[in-house]
Amino acid sequence: MRDSEEFEFELPADHGDLVTVEGYDGRLFMVIAYQLIRNCLPEEEYNEIVYEVIDAYTGEFLEADGEDVEFVTDADHAAAYVRENPKPAAPVYPDWAMGVMKSLEEIEEYEKGAMGMAERKPTARELSSQLAKEKKAARKKRGEKIDNLLDMRIWAADMLEKTGNEEFGDRVFAIDAELKKLTDAD
Known part of the structure; x- marks a missing residue:
């Protein structure tokens, strides 16, 4: 040791x-x-x-x-x-994402019938499955947003305590309001 x-x-x-x-x-x-x-x-x-x-x-x-x-x-x-230095107007993606996005666009074009194929209507089971997936994704996204807001609130409250700067207090109140909106949606 x-x-x-x-x-x-x-x-x-x-x-x-x-x-x-x-x-x-x-x-x-x-x-x-x-x-x-x-x-x-x-x-x-x-x-x-x-x-x-x-x-x-x-x-x-x-x-x-x-x-x-x-x-x-x-x-x-x-x-x-x-x-x-205001936020850029257009989203900025990591360098590696640009190649992936180009590939996804090509796949989507093919799947949309760019090759002249007729589009098939989804069955009731497929629609139900798709709706369930969308709801699950929405719940996951909401949970991630709440986690992110809680992390930001902890940081802002800590900075308020350390610095006494009222801007951090304002940020805590704004985050609390956003959290209330998200949790009241239940």
Whole structure:
């Protein structure tokens, strides 16, 4: 067993800083947490950083390897930076998604009858199955949205407590309102 040792980590970004993440071009993320991991293998030891970030405009949660994170601005200037750089109008997809999307479009064209085939009407069983799948997907999406809002609320409440900045309090109230809408829909 080893004695307690100190390990050095070089952090590209800290809590509240704005960053970009490789593969998510055009998107801006805020660091909400990070993990400092010391990997000890028989042959080698190395440090690793895993960031938890949220999209600065949509609040979407993402985990990113420290090597994929690039610092944009510090937490003190984050709000001003976001105000001065509005969200892009068109959705920005990761680089890898563009090839997949092109392939999906080709498949959909074929399935829609681009080859001159007549379209068949679905049976009652197929319609019922499709409706059940849609309801299940909607429940899953709602659950993911609630989880994301809860993560954002915890972060905003923590930042309010740490900084006393009323903007975080406003964000907590807005998130609570959105959560109420989602949970009252039951």
